[in-house]
Amino acid sequence: MSSVLPILLLLGPLVGSLAIFALPVGKEASRTVEIVHVAAIGFLLVMALAVGGVTLASGPVGAFGQWVYVDPLAAIFVGLVGVVGFLTGLYSLGYIRHDVEHGELTPFRHKLYYGFFNLFLFTMLLAVTANNIVMMWVAVEATTLGSAFLVGIYGKRSSLEAAWKYVIICTVGVAFGLYGTVLTFSNGSEVLADPHGAILWTTLFANAKALDPMLVKIAFVFVLIGFGTKAGIFPMHAWLPDAHSEAPSPVSALLSGVLLKCALFVIIRYYAITMQAVGPEFPQTLLLLLGFLSVAVSAFLFFVQQDLKRKLAYSSVEHIGLILLGLGFGGPLGLGAALLHAVNHSFAKALLFCGSGNVLMKYGSRDLGTVKGLLRVAPVSGVLMMAGALALAGFPPFNVFVSEFMVFNAGLGSGWIWLTIGAALLLTVTIAGFVQIISGSVLGKAPETMRKGDLGFATLAPMGLLMALVLIFGFAVPQPVTTLIGRAASVVAGGPATALEPPTPIYGIAPQLQLEARR
The missing domain is CATH 1.20.120 (Four Helix Bundle (Hemerythrin (Met), subunit A))
Structure with a gap:
């Protein structure tokens, strides 16, 4: 329409x-x-x-x-x-x-x-x-233009270095995405009656079974490397900790909460074409491998960080890995879990990055060895920070618990038992890191010289709204969202756009734990 x-x-x-x-x-x-x-x-x-x-x-x-x-x-x-x-x-x-x-x-x-x-x-x-695959690539490249200036907005040596590192790594990485885009277009133009239609994703997806399987596989590898650089997938994530830590906190929230997901969206578009053209085994194996490596490496790097924002940046790599695992497990449940986790992580991570901004304004530092007793110094900020940390650690009744549980459920249901167990064990390292933040920086003893008093309404109100979304999506995912996710999962799998079944309440929480297309 x-x-x-x-x-x-x-x-x-x-x-x-x-x-x-x-x-x-x-x-x-x-x-x-x-x-x-x-x-x-x-x-x-x-x-x-x-x-x-x-x-x-x-x-x-x-x-x-x-x-x-x-x-x-x-x-x-x-x-x-x-x-x-x-x-x-x-x-x-x-x-x-x-x-x-x-x-x-x-x-x-x-x-x-x-x-x-x-x-x-x-x-x-x-x-x-963008439905035009070339415009899709141009748009992802253009996101670097706007965000690089925001990363280096302070003009300090460290922020400018982070901005240049971001520009160079992402530009080189996304160039691989261009190769994948050109291969896909040339593949489509060879088999379509109207070669001009090969520029549109909808046309390519509808005719995916006619594409050359080998070219589709090569293109998907290039796309995964190229746009995976922007999505923060290991090992293409090197720009992410520096850019997230040096950017203003609301920009860090956008980078982690939205930009990574936009690049991931492009990967999902090509993933859908690849599954139709060559079957699910090849793309799912790649996603599972990169997803597990992203979770494994980032969990330990997250734990050893003392800079709050760098810590949160490595947490983003981990959660991108979990989304890849959900996509790799496949099926209505795996795809739905991955999409819901993308939404849940965005809200929780935006909350915590905004919280890191309050910490920086109050303490003048991101060093967790210096930031102590936030709950006593700024009670509202302390409560919101603690809730955000518990949410990202995957504790109920917060939203991340729901989608993480669904991802693991999809892994067990698809037969990847040991991979699922391994990923779950790695998450315990992340949980320990978040408990460290809560016990030391939020609940610890405040410095005697620190002036008590919370930040203003302008910074607390948006965090309060994000906290409300984290809780709402933890107790009962809104029906319009579950319907969209169900239809989106069906589209990616190559089926008709169908709605989700209504949520089933489980021990006081009403998440959708079984995302299945309506038969």
């Missing part, structure tokens, strides 16, 4: 970014910059939810001759960009004001921050709504 909604969705952050760049520089203009920013992210949230609602009610929507296309799979990631982008954008107001007041940012950099923030949102939206 052709619709103007995807166009409006893309125009919101793009127009907001251009308007902010066009505004003058100065303390008086800074308030106008913030007003335009809030209007842009508010419009983005409304349009993202509207596009998701139309997709849910009427099926896929497209625009520009199907170059822009939102099906149930894309709608999930559009929703992530809209919700997490809106909440981290709100959190930015208090966080960036603090940096300006303390001389960390000039009014000029204040304007640049909000301009590139909205540009970053636009490029991520373009990546997840």
Whole structure:
């Protein structure tokens, strides 16, 4: 169905970014910059939810001759960009004001921050709504442009080094994605009656069984390496800890909560084509291998970190590994678990990265050896940080527990028993690391010289909303979300878009633990 909604969705952050760049520089203009920013992210949230609602009610929507296309799979990631982008954008107001007041940012950099923030949102939206596979690659490459300036916004040696490392590694990595894109296009143009149709993912997916199997396999390997670099998959993750730790905290939340998932979305698109063309065994084996390695390596690197934000960055690599395991286990349950875990991790990680921003504003340090007694110094921030850490560690009743349980359930059900047990044992290392954060930094003894008092409403309110989402998705995943996930899982598996069965309450928690396509 052709619709103007995807166009409006893309125009919101793009127009907001251009308007902010066009505004003058100065303390008086800074308030106008913030007003335009809030209007842009508010419009983005409304349009993202509207596009998701139309997709849910009427099926896929497209625009520009199907170059822009939102099906149930894309709608999930559009929703992530809209919700997490809106909440981290709100959190930015208090966080960036603090940096300006303390001389960390000039009014000029204040304007640049909000301009590139909205540009970053636009490029991520373009990546997840692109049906043209070349435009999909261009959009993922373009996300580097907006986010690299945000990583190096402070202009310090460490932040500039992290920004350049990010640009170089991701540009080289995503070049492999271009090779995969070109191979896929050339493969499709050879077998399709209309070679121009090979540029569209929907056409390639519909004719996947006619593609050359060997070229499909080679293309998928290139795609997995290329876009896997941007997704933070081991061993292509080297840029991630530096970029996450040096960027402003709301940008770190976007990088971890949304950008990694956008790159993963592209991999899922090619994964669907590959399964149709050569069967599930080849792509699933690759995903299981890289997923398990990502979990194994990141768990130990996570545990030894003393920098809070670097610790959270390695946690992101681990959770990307869990998503890959869910995709690799396959079936309606594995695919659904992977997609739900992508959503759950985004909310929980955005919460904790915003919490790290509060820690940095309060203590002036990210060193866990210095940050002690947060609960006594800033009680609300302490409670939210503790809840976020418990959520990411996978404790009930938080949302990550639900999707992790589903991933392991899918692994056992698909016969990968020892791989599943190994991944579960590795998660105990991560749990120990989060308990370390809670016992030392949140519950420890506060420094005597530390001034007590919580941060302002502007930083606490967005965290409170993220905390609400973490709990809601832990107790009862909303029915529209379960329906979208069920239809998206069915699309990836090559079947019709079908809804999920209603959630079944289990010991007071009402998650969907068995994602099965309606027969």
